[in-house]
Amino acid sequence: MPIHPDSYEPYDGPRGTERPWWTVARQTLGSMLSWTRTKLTLLAVWVFPALALIGVIVEYSLRSSGTELPVPEGQFVGAFATYQAYAVALVYLASGCGIVSHDIRYRTLPFVLSKPITRWDYLGGKLLGLSLLGALTAVVPTLLVGALRLGMLASIDLAGPIVGATLAALGVAIAAVVVTAALVGAISSLSGRTGLVVLGVIGAFVAPWILSSILQLATEAKAAGNLVSLHGAFSLVIDQWIYGDASGVPAWSPFVALGVLCGGSIAVMHWRLKQAGDIH
Amino acid sequence: MTDAIPTTGGDPKTIQVRKASYWYDDVIGINDLSVDIGPGVTGLLGPNGAGKSTLMKVISGQLSPRTGEVRINKRPLAGNPEVFADIGFVPEFDAFWQGMSGREFVVYLTRLHGLDKSNAAAAAERAIERVGLTDDADRPVSDYSKGMRQRIKVAQALAHEPNCLLLDEPLNGTDPVGRRHIIDLIRELGAAGTTVVVSSHVLHEIEQMTDEVVLIHSGRVLADGHIQEIRDLIDEHPHTIHVDCDRPRELAAELVGFEDVVRVELADDHVRVATRDPAACYDRIPRLTLENDFGFQGMTSPDNDLDAVFQYLVD
Numbered sequence: 321m322p323i324h325p326d327s328y329e330p331y332d333g334p335r336g337t338e339r340p341w342w343t344v345a346r347q348t349l350g351s352m353l354s355w356t357r358t359k360l361t362l363l364a365v366w367v368f369p370a371l372a373l374i375g376v377i378v379e380y381s382l383r384s385s386g387t388e389l390p391v392p393e394g395q396f397v398g399a400f401a402t403y404q405a406y407a408v409a410l411v412y413l414a415s416g417c418g419i420v421s422h423d424i425r426y427r428t429l430p431f432v433l434s435k436p437i438t439r440w441d442y443l444g445g446k447l448l449g450l451s452l453l454g455a456l457t458a459v460v461p462t463l464l465v466g467a468l469r470l471g472m473l474a475s476i477d478l479a480g481p482i483v484g485a486t487l488a489a490l491g492v493a494i495a496a497v498v499v500t501a502a503l504v505g506a507i508s509s510l511s512g513r514t515g516l517v518v519l520g521v522i523g524a525f526v527a528p529w530i531l532s533s534i535l536q537l538a539t540e541a542k543a544a545g546n547l548v549s550l551h552g553a554f555s556l557v558i559d560q561w562i563y564g565d566a567s568g569v570p571a572w573s574p575f576v577a578l579g580v581l582c583g584g585s586i587a588v589m590h591w592r593l594k595q596a597g598d599i600h
Numbered sequence: 601m602t603d604a605i606p607t608t609g610g611d612p613k614t615i616q617v618r619k620a621s622y623w624y625d626d627v628i629g630i631n632d633l634s635v636d637i638g639p640g641v642t643g644l645l646g647p648n649g650a651g652k653s654t655l656m657k658v659i660s661g662q663l664s665p666r667t668g669e670v671r672i673n674k675r676p677l678a679g680n681p682e683v684f685a686d687i688g689f690v691p692e693f694d695a696f697w698q699g700m701s702g703r704e705f706v707v708y709l710t711r712l713h714g715l716d717k718s719n720a721a722a723a724a725e726r727a728i729e730r731v732g733l734t735d736d737a738d739r740p741v742s743d744y745s746k747g748m749r750q751r752i753k754v755a756q757a758l759a760h761e762p763n764c765l766l767l768d769e770p771l772n773g774t775d776p777v778g779r780r781h782i783i784d785l786i787r788e789l790g791a792a793g794t795t796v797v798v799s800s801h802v803l804h805e806i807e808q809m810t811d812e813v814v815l816i817h818s819g820r821v822l823a824d825g826h827i828q829e830i831r832d833l834i835d836e837h838p839h840t841i842h843v844d845c846d847r848p849r850e851l852a853a854e855l856v857g858f859e860d861v862v863r864v865e866l867a868d869d870h871v872r873v874a875t876r877d878p879a880a881c882y883d884r885i886p887r888l889t890l891e892n893d894f895g896f897q898g899m900t901s902p903d904n905d906l907d908a909v910f911q912y913l914v915d
Contacts, residue, residue, distance in 0.1 A: 426697060
């Protein structure tokens, strides 16, 4: 029997300090941004923020020229934050459903998981990549519109009433980006058939919404009914943070609902990745 | 029959599997399997469903064994992701990301080893050159032939210079040129001291790469040792080759004249040849089809003869 010499010399060349989750995140984002449907969806959802930017400039011009307008309150910011939560859902639906599902479908998961990375690196990278797309959808426009509006209103001493609301809108946008990414990531990890994942994500958005409507009709507990749906929970947060409305439920309840949804989704994703060699 | 741990390759042992079991619901993948594998090329041979791919997945960390342990370079694989820096894995199936070029594919996977962009690009370039795909590196992998895809998969496994290379059915669907390239590369890596484990259900493929084999059957190591011992057994059973070509009737007429050919079966688009000298036959068939313009499409071996040997060993 031939005996081979162990002449192996380990690679001792330069190694970067780049974290694998960051590599996965960049690849995930780059891949999504290369798709035409992502570009088109992003353009579509940016139409409203673009109009809002124009509206802010018009508002500033009118106020500067002495036109009598009501003192700014949170309505505009509240409507903007609500829109952003839906925009994130739409962009994720169009482009995010394949983040793990494509790796299952195209059987590329074993390549990644045979590298020196943990399941958490992969999971974190995928969610970060999707969240960066969500940030382009919601956080960046919120920052742009909010900063421009605050800056212009501050120059005519009217920023005071809406500083808190604008920061709250930013918080809502970030929460929508992260929680919705976790939900979409979890559903994406359940199947290699991306069409099924899209249906699953639509179901996860719509079914609780219907349930929430039934609960509201049956019990007249409008706020409590909102707690069972993702966008209902966001509307409760917007009510509290932007409109200062107590909503009739404990202040912590929408945050707990969103936290449980986010944590549960990440747990599902990790559980699926632990079975990676079994996933087909 | 012995209780000693099956051992192949040189020393020190790179891969140590101890009493590893994995089952899929009611189906056993591997069953209380132990094996030590050291530097050099080791063939993992077994019929379809024997447990080869499960063992590969367990060694490459895709699956955690339900019982038992795997060590790579004496370090446990479980909960130890840095061990994967020593492993290069080529999965069995055809897999790639849509829209990625060969170079992007290798660079991305090399960067997961922590290499920065320029070092990963340089490592990927060397690996791509090694598998002979430099001229095609910037084409989308989706445009590659099956053989080129196999080679780019090997490149991603080699780029970080591992000392343990696991190749699951690497010759599946490859054309003769790609097949020769991969075989030469595997032999070269084995001779240089890399521990290379190649799984296949085709004895002849393994025979071209190594003399040392581990036979897997029903999730267990059935035997280990020199391939000649297997060959001696198999010579009692003719080897079957399935040849796809445009003119099977003419190819069949050419083949029946050779002494080692014991049977030729003809169909509309292929010929099945049973031979007692597979090595000669594997060289002869592509040559004959090219010389006579028979429109060679490819050849595979169902290797029913190997099943017969396994049956003999089991009995």
